[in-house]
Amino acid sequence: MKVSFIGLGVMGYPMAGHLVKAGFDVSVFNRTTEKAQRWANEYAGQYAETVAECVKDADVVAVCVGNDDDVRQMTTAEYGAIAAMKQGAILVDHTTTSASLAEELGKACEEAGIRFMDAPVSGGQAGAENGVLTIMCGGDEAVFNELQSVFDAYGKSSVLMGTVGQGQRAKMVNQVCIAGVLTGLSEGLLLAQKSGLDIPALVDCLKNGAAGSWQMENRAKTMDQDxxxxxxxxxxxxxxxxxxxxxxxxxxxxxxxxxxxxxxYKQLSADGEGRSDTSVLFKAVRQDAEQ
Structure with missing residues (x-):
């Protein structure tokens, strides 16, 4: 199976690498060609200087870029992937987008004789690097089943949530839950600090109980260290x-x-924290609590 991968950010770069390790014939495209060249050298894969060249013979084209407009530029634009893909190929969008964009892409693919799956991922950079992402999918069951060998290359779990758009809606629930857990964890951590509790010992005590979470186990100690x-x-x-x-x-x-x-988060970004990870929410919670 030939797989093309568009977008080599912190997620896409290792995801495409896992495809090579799994034995796929992989070609990549990135808007910064230098990064695509570096990826090709690292993984002994192929890179293309245009989207059309990258996808022309692919059975599956995966996209993982920044936002809705980036996805459109890579897919539905005049020189995007859909116009160059072969009939019957599958377009997979791993970008976190709006559900309406997923539905828009689904229609565009259908008109072009291409199959489509919206498939945002969760697990962060570490999940991508370790090949243990969770993949939330929206689309046809037959297409989902056909993609399993691809998803297995970089995913720990892939679940079909329903029709096109439902994968993105599942990812929305994921992000809502992350924000909520981090808010509660931030308030609990602040109380623990003020009470003089040993934070590493507290995390080891709580992480396997009802209050345990991925965020607690992976972020509480580093939040304590700012x-x-x-x-x-x-x-x-x-x-x-x-x-x-x-x-x-x-x-x-x-x-x-x-x-x-x-x-x-908007206030934190305005204060220069835009590139900090989501656990920096603790700073805002602490500031609000101490005012």
Missing amino acids: KYDFGFAIDWMIKDLGFCLDEADKQGITLPLTEQSIER
């Missing part, structure tokens, strides 16, 4: 939570905690 350089930047979280609030509005509901979280 270290926030662990991958997923809050500027991306602001984008993702914006999708969540837009979807909530379409569903006629409000998400007060998510609204509070995005405002805190």
Whole structure:
């Protein structure tokens, strides 16, 4: 199977590498050609200088870029992937986008005789590097089944959530839950600090109980040390939570905690923390509590 991978950021770079290790014939494209060349040298793969060249013979084309407009530029634009893909090939979008964009891509692919799967991922940079991502999928079951060997290369779990768009909606729930868990963890950690508790001992005590979470086990100790350089930047979280609030509005509901979280992240970004990871929410919670 020939697989093309578009977008070699902190997620896409190792994901494409895992495909080579799994035995796929892989070609990559990145808007910065130098990075594509570096990837090709590192993984003994191929790179192309245009999207069309990258995808022309591919059975599967995976995209993992920044936002809705980036995805459109790589897929539906005049020189994007859809116009150059062969009939019957599969386009997979691993970018976290709006559900409406997923539905837009699904229609564009259908008109072009191409199959489509929206498939945002969770697990962060570490998950991508270790090949243990969670993949939330929206699309046809037959296409999902056909993609399993691809997903297995960099994923620990892939789940079909429903029709096109449902993968992105599942990712929205994921981001809402992360923000909520980090808010509770931040308040608990602040109370623990002020009470003089030993934070590493506290985490080891709580992590396997009802309060345990991935965030507690992987971020509480570094939050206590005010270290926030662990991958997923809050500027991306602001984008993702914006999708969540837009979807909530379409569903006629409000998400007060998510609204509070995005405002805190926006203030942190304005204060120069835009590239810090999501656990930096602790700084905002601490500041609010101490005022």
